[in-house]
Amino acid sequence: MENKKLIEFNKILSKHAPPFRDRAELERGKYDFAIAYPDPGSLPLDGLLAALKDGLSDEGQDLALYPDVQGYAPLREYVSYKLKRDRAMTVDPEQVVLGDGSSQHISTIIDLLIDNGDAVITEDFCYSNSLTKLRISGADIHGVRCDKSGMKPDNLEMVIADLVAQDKRPKLIYTIPTFQNPQGWTMTLERRKALLDIASFYEIPILEDDCYVDLRFEGDNVPAIHSLDLTGQVMYVGSFSKTIAPGLRMGYFVGPEEIIGRFRMVRKISGSGVNEFAALAIHRYAMSGLDDHVEQLLKIQRDRRDTMIATLGETFGSNAKWSTPEGGLYLWLQMPESVDLNEVTKEALEAGVGYQPGTMFAADAGSGQNYARLCFGYNSSEEISKGIEVLSDLFSQKGFF
Ligand SMILES: Cc1ncc(COP(=O)(O)O)c(C=O)c1O
Structure with a gap:
């Protein structure tokens, strides 16, 4: 011994x-x-405390149950309402999944789509945690050149055509079109349309990461890529981290049923749903004081x-x-x-x-x-x-x- x-x-x-x-x-x-x-x-903090108190007195006993696999339904309804109001996105609450921040959803999408060696398109410089997760999954990452208007369509098309010619059609385009992390630009409407056209021509899904969109202090709102999509190829993630607090760990995913069904299974085996205690407070707070x-x-x-x-x-x-x-x-x-x-x-x-x-x-x-x-x-x-x-x-x- x-x-x-x-x-x-x-x-x-x-x-x-x-x-x-x-x-x-x-x-x-x-x-x-x-x-x-x-x-x-x-x-x-005061608003959150009051919202939590209301949430617990209304529905606190439901904490005895495991939450809905897609997360607290009233908060998903709020997300659906907010996406319509702010991003012109028509999304049924059943198409929304709540998670521990939006990074958890990015990670799940990568787990669902990417096998070792699969090609993935990103901006030339982008959110480091998404890159790390892609690398852990063995993705073959191709960064597209960007200028102040976003990804350059000619470079995007060249990179994709080159990969397709090698029989390596990219599995995913990951983009942060608004206040891009780290470059700070917002992709123009023309560029969003061009990205969508190219992605739909080559039949490549897009993951639109709109984590910072609510933090616009000047300039015009630019429509979500998801709102321009007619083919159901755009998945979308957003977050309460930057508007309320990252410590709450609450983000949301919007996507097609084929993918949502997988999320349901991922959530089920990881204990079901998302922190309902936080969701009760965020929902009440979002309805009253968030704007x-x-x-x-x-x-x-x-x-x-x-x-x-x-x-x-x-x-x-x-x-x-x-x-x-x-x-x-x-x-x-x-x-x-x-x-x-x-x-x-x-x-x-x-x-x-x-x-x-x-x-x-x-x-x-x-x-x-x-x-x-x-x-x-x-x-x-x-x-x-x-x-x-x-x-x-x-x-x-x-x-x-
Ligand atoms: C571009 C981008 N996406 C996603 C996230 C993840 O945020 P959260 O998981 O807190 O929602 C961040 C965090 O900084 C980010 O910068």
Whole structure:
């Protein structure tokens, strides 16, 4: 017994196991520009508490049951109403599935569609967690070149035609068309139509990730790709993370019955439905205070974006460029090509500033070393100015300016 060897779990992991993640990677900066959080000071805690109280007194005893596999029906009805009102999407509540944030749904779709070696199309730089999940699933990821209007249709068509010619028709196009993460642009209506035309010609489903759409503080709303789709090839995910709080873990998926039926099974075997306790509160809150709350939030986020941009202008000089997003929670910083922002990420964190280097978002896993995503949702305007100054001092010590 005494000489018993410890089991070496690293040797018996399944081929689907994700890479190891150290706790140190979770460290946050005082000036936290790394993650797209909303403003902590304006979280609607009183509204949520009142909504939870109402929900529990109305239906609390139902917590004794396992929830509906697609999630709390009244919240799905609210999602259906909101998508009609805000995104011109006609969606029956039976076509909605609630989940632990929208990332859980993205992950499920990848599990349902992608086998090792399957080709998947994304934007050239896109949400890092979706890329990680695609890589774990063995996807062959192809990033399409983008400009300020979104994916370039000529490049999209070329990439797809090339893959089809090799008998590798892509299984999925994953896009973040509104306040694209990390690039910040919103895909124009023309580009959305062009994307849909190409995808329908080649019969490739689209997963439209509209996580940030409610956070528009200027410019015109652009219709959801889902609302333009006549062939049922567009699946859609949205979230309450950016309008209420990510800690609630509540997102939604909309898709065709063939896929929803699989979601029902996935949810059933993972304990059925989604956290009903949170759903009761979110539903009551969404029906009463959410719209006013988002209006308040937009004023705060716009000020913070403006502060970040103004301080970058004062301290970063003409060597750097950045996007000016009309909404969302981040901007995309571009330094001269010779700069490697991966190398200084750790040092920046030690100086108190967190950011994510461009390579984390690169579909090809290598480009973007001179880019970074800077989020402006979490810190106050004063902190944002200070944090950008700290970053500017570090970058000038490194000779980047
Ligand atoms: C583009 C995009 N999609 C999805 C998510 C996942 O959000 P959640 O799972 O909290 O809904 C995020 C989170 O930052 C994101 O940036």
